[in-house]
Amino acid sequence: MTREGDVVRAAACEFARAFEARLGSGRLRYQEPLAPYVNWRVGGPAEWFFIARTRTDLIVAVRTAREAAMPVTILGYGANVLVSDTGVAGLVILNRTEGMEVRGEEIWAESGMNLVTLARRACEAEIGGFEFLMGIPGTLGGAIVGNAGTREEWIGERVLEVEALDERNEVLLWSRAQLDFGYRRSRFQRTSEVVLAARLKGYRASRASIEAKMQRMLEARTHQPSGPSAGSVFKNPPGDYAGRLIEACGLKGYRLGGALISEQHANFILNTGGATAREIRALIQLAKAAVRERFGILLEEEVRFLGVWDS
Ligand code: EPU
DSSP, rough: OOOOHHHHHHHHHHHHHHHOOOHTTOOOEEEOGGGSSSTTOOEEEEEEEEEEHHHHHHHHHHHHHHHHTOOOEEEOOOOEEOOOTTEEEEEEEOOOOOOEEEETTTEEETTOBBHHHHHHHHTTTTTEOOOGGOOSSSSSSHHHTOBBSSSOOBBBGGGGEEOOOOETTEEEEEGGGSSSOOOTGGGGGGGEEEEEEEEOOOOOOOOOHHHHHHHHHHHHGGGGGOSOOOOOBBBBTTOHHHHHHHTTTTOOOOTTTTEEOOOOOOOEEEOOOOOHHHHHHHHHHHHHHHHHHOOOOOOBBBEEEESSSOO
């Protein structure tokens, strides 16, 4: 036993004690496998893992980890992340805060809210403007961070304001103008703020017209590959499509172990069974290098990499 090892263990005990005192015993897990929580179904464990059910859970968990100088990662539905095979250090919080309220044409929802549930509830309340969320796997918080959407519509357009926990653990309210929304971009990609909730605005529409649009959105997705993936791996570069460029490099159907560049859509990488994060990452790098070599275009990843990577 090294002295350094003792210090690390004591700090871990101290963190776990403080955490349980604030959030209840038996809720903090150690070395929890993350693969079941992410769409790609790959990756190693979270050092520490906690499921936040309420806004208070989320705020207190983040604060407690930060006080222990521990890195914090928030996971929604793991729809757009690749977890490394060695896992993620620090505390991973699975965000399942699902409060929601409808006020006229506005919706207030917590960041762990499922996007499809949000679209369905908006439909029940005859609020249009959220149909495009059908078929997008994910939570509201994740959608806001990545300004998720289709090619025509994205969540940022519907946001009036976002409540977030800043780096000093203060709760702030940001208006849309302060959120720096762009194509698959928001301020939250360059800060360590945690999205807590958002106020969204739609418009009055009949239930029948909303349902018809929801149906069209689902049908539009049938050309996308099914199976464990993270949707589009890369953002589309200006004026072109990542899928078209990767296909033109002859990479459709290229396989590394269990990871496959989809035959159906080249910007999707599938886990066909037993893939490792390393294999998926290698395919991402291969596609990126091929497109750069052939077209001189540097593709930018839409997926986020969690954990430690050696390249
Ligand atoms: N294409 C190819 N080869 C391929 C794939 C696509 O040539 O292998 C061509 C298609 O023929 C089409 C063009 O590329 O002309 C665009 O393809 P698609 O309609 O499939 O849309 P996309 O640009 O690849 C974007 C979003 C999707 C969203 C769809 C529909 C990005 C990075 N992706 O895909 O979002 O569902 O539009 O609105 O902007 C996601 O972000 O994870 C995602 C799935």
